[in-house]
Amino acid sequence: MTEGLKIENVYTAYDKADVLEGVSLAVRPGKITCLLGSNGVGKTTLIRSILGLTVPREGRITFNGQDITGLSTHKVIANGISCIPEGRKVFPKLTVEENLRLGAYQVKSDAVIRERIEEAYEIFPRLKERHVQLAGTMSGGEQAMLSIGRGLMSSPQLLLIDEPSLGLSPLFVKENFSIIERINERGVTIFLVEQNMRQTLAISDYGYVLSKGGVVAEGDAKALSENDEVHQAYFG
Numbered sequence: 001m002t003e004g005l006k007i008e009n010v011y012t013a014y015d016k017a018d019v020l021e022g023v024s025l026a027v028r029p030g031k032i033t034c035l036l037g038s039n040g041v042g043k044t045t046l047i048r049s050i051l052g053l054t055v056p057r058e059g060r061i062t063f064n065g066q067d068i069t070g071l072s073t074h075k076v077i078a079n080g081i082s083c084i085p086e087g088r089k090v091f092p093k094l095t096v097e098e099n100l101r102l103g104a105y106q107v108k109s110d111a112v113i114r115e116r117i118e119e120a121y122e123i124f125p126r127l128k129e130r131h132v133q134l135a136g137t138m139s140g141g142e143q144a145m146l147s148i149g150r151g152l153m154s155s156p157q158l159l160l161i162d163e164p165s166l167g168l169s170p171l172f173v174k175e176n177f178s179i180i181e182r183i184n185e186r187g188v189t190i191f192l193v194e195q196n197m198r199q200t201l202a203i204s205d206y207g208y209v210l211s212k213g214g215v216v217a218e219g220d221a222k223a224l225s226e227n228d229e230v231h232q233a234y235f236g
Ligand SMILES: Nc1ncnc2c1ncn2[C@@H]1O[C@H](COP(=O)(O)OP(=O)(O)OP(=O)(O)O)[C@@H](O)[C@H]1O
Pocket: 014, 015, 019, 037, 038, 039, 040, 041, 042, 043, 044, 045, 046, 086, 195
């Protein structure tokens, strides 16, 4: 199978120490795939490797059959991959709409940008209500919505989402996860990186567990969520 995202035996290091030590996994088109792991095991490093921000020293990353290992970030994005970074990271001094526009920086046509802004407003009516507000003055939950909206502005096939539950109240986590499901239902493939095992598996199709640089367990989300051994060993 060449469709979707494939990570094959990836080693990524900062300075000399390997953080990822031979990671392999697959993100199937149209599905929600999650990567679970506790603090510091290398989840963000894998996202950085996919985006070409930290180039793997060994291994291969392909997207729809094309080798994207080490491509520059803007080329990875031009291939249909987008990312919602950890901590949401909106531009606080820009308005909601200006933040959204930045997500479409590779799109030349203003009509297309307008259309995508309207789509984002359809998913997040709250952003429409607040389109002229400075992003930095919005609540954490609203900034999370904006960050997802901005990630959709490039009309990605595959959305990488780094710890969307981090620092959000349980209510917003629930809302955020149901938004992720809705985005997936609109045809966007999702790769969700999280520490929150139960809630993440509840919306995922397939999951991987990362520990100390390597994948230590994988399976259908339902089977993984019922696997007490995995839960105890890596999240207990
Ligand atoms: N830019 C960097 N330079 C050097 N070391 C880094 C860098 N980024 C991360 N690391 C180290 O790599 C290891 C893995 O970090 P990473 O952020 O990938 O983990 P994570 O699983 O995403 O953790 P968290 O849940 O805390 O975000 C950590 O030991 C971290 O200190």
